[in-house]
Amino acid sequence: MIRLLVADDQALVRGALSALLGLEPDIEVVAEVGRGDEVVAAAVANSADVALLDIEMPGVDGIAAAAELRRALPTCRALIVTTFGRPGYLKRAMQAGASGFVVKDTPAAQLADAVRRVSQGLRVVDPVLAAESLAQGDSPLTERETDVLAAAQTGGSIADIAGMLHLSEGTVRNHLSNAIGKTGARNRADAARIADANGWL
Template sequence: MASDPIRVLLAEDMHLVRGALAALISRESALSVVAEVATGDAVLPAARVHRPDVAVLDVDMPGVDGITAAAGLRAELPDCRVLILTALSRPTVVRRAMAAKADGFLAKDAPPDELADAIRAVAAGRRVLDPALAAAALAVRDNPLSAREIEVLRQAADGADHAEIAARLHLSKGTVRNYLSTIVTKLDARNRLDAVRIAAEADWL
């Protein structure tokens, strides 16, 4: 006698992408999409109603992100496994997802058969980590900037000059200049703009 299909909740804010993913998953006889949502804050209410075996969550969604939604599922519905879909361009997300104890991490553009295999694997209690994502995450260095330095760099990223940053953060212009010089040195950046680029790409801002 055939076993029941694995019940899948799919969370993706882009309608066309969500439809394509749902179609790919539904082609597998062992998998069944029981709910589709477009926002992170809709994940938990839908999971309460449909009781999926696996939630496939995109990271970037309106409301709350996929990692926050994963943490909510872990706390309230621990039997629901979580597979996070993310992009290779943001490897720091993998570290956050691992900290949230998601069961699997897969590149968003992975081939359809890999997605189906990953869903089956996490449903069976196995951990799935895309090798390319794992390598990218390991290559990301820890943030060397202090909280105050990040605050200064955020202001610089908004286009504020030394005087504006000093006024906003109640610092002297000389102190701001020293902070920015230290930030450039710590990040091995060419200048302030390059420091903003490096920090933004690493999700430190």
């Protein structure tokens, strides 16, 4: 039996995924959590073989949870299942150690097959997303530009962002200017929107 953990912040989705996959003769849902920061403890406590992770969850996101899981329980494979099929998310998830990445509208039979393949040590990636990711290439933003844009999403002032990231206001302005140029945006809000839509934040 494949021991499966399901992590999704939406109770309805979590319950539906658990119910569907629990019908499979070789899959047993051993835990359900609604927060990313609950994943590792639940996986360890229930000796999970595969963790089905949503990306956008409170606590930590699914990509960060996959990285933590890889360190804490290397035998448990992470399979990202998300509504947000963004190429940048795919690359970040794979770098974090996820074994698979599929979108939530994947048919139940294919999702169950993805769980099986991931549990066998294989990689499973949505083919459309893989093609988009290759076509798009890497994020043009540096790590610091990414941090500044992510902080800018809150709508705070330059001073707020500088205080949050322990940078000077001039440095924040420079990073924002570079990010705006690299994304072809009109302003910092537009740059943050473009970067988020591509999964770079």
